[in-house]
Amino acid sequence: MKLNKPLKSVKKTKRVGRGPGSGLGATSGRGHKGAGQRSGFKHRFWFEGGQMPLHRRVPMRGFNNHNFAKSYEIVNLSQLSKLKGKNIDSEVLSKNGLISSAFSPVKILGNGSVEKAINVTASAFSDSAVKKIEDAGGKVIIQ
Numbered sequence: 001m002k003l004n005k006p007l008k009s010v011k012k013t014k015r016v017g018r019g020p021g022s023g024l025g026a027t028s029g030r031g032h033k034g035a036g037q038r039s040g041f042k043h044r045f046w047f048e049g050g051q052m053p054l055h056r057r058v059p060m061r062g063f064n065n066h067n068f069a070k071s072y073e074i075v076n077l078s079q080l081s082k083l084k085g086k087n088i089d090s091e092v093l094s095k096n097g098l099i100s101s102a103f104s105p106v107k108i109l110g111n112g113s114v115e116k117a118i119n120v121t122a123s124a125f126s127d128s129a130v131k132k133i134e135d136a137g138g139k140v141i142i143q
C-alpha cells in the first residue's frame with residue numbers, strides 16, 4: 001500500500017500570464033476590460049456575461065395569485081386512528097396537537113387506515129380518506 005499516492009487524480013493548475021506561447025499570456029485568459037478582468041470578480045452560476053439571461057429571454061406564461069390560495073392544515077388517517085372518541089373535529093385535533101389552531105381549515109388525507117367507525121368533521125377530504133372512513137362505518141362531514 002502506497003501512502004504517498006493521492007487518492008484521486010490531481011489536475012495541475014493553469015499557469016496564467018507566462019507569455020504568448022502558453023496560450024494564457026497577456027490578459028491571462030480573462031479578456032479585455034470589464035468586471036470579469038478585475039481581481040475579486042465572482043459571477044453567479046446564472047450570469048451569462050451581459051447576454052440577456054435565460055429567465056428574461058423566455059416569455060412569461062400564466063399567473064398564480066397567492067392572495068386567493070387556500071392553505072390547509074393536513075392530518076392523515078394514521079393520526080386520526082390514534083385518537084379516542086367517536087366524533088372528531090378541529091377542536092379535538094387542536095387539543096391533541098395535530099393542528100396549530102382550531103380555526104384554521106383542515107384537510108384529511110388517506111395515509112393510514114381506520115379500524116373503528118368515526119365521524120370526522122373537516123374543511124376538505126381526499127377521495128381515499130372518504131372511502132376508508134365510510135368503509136369502516138364512519139361519516140364524513142364537510143364544514
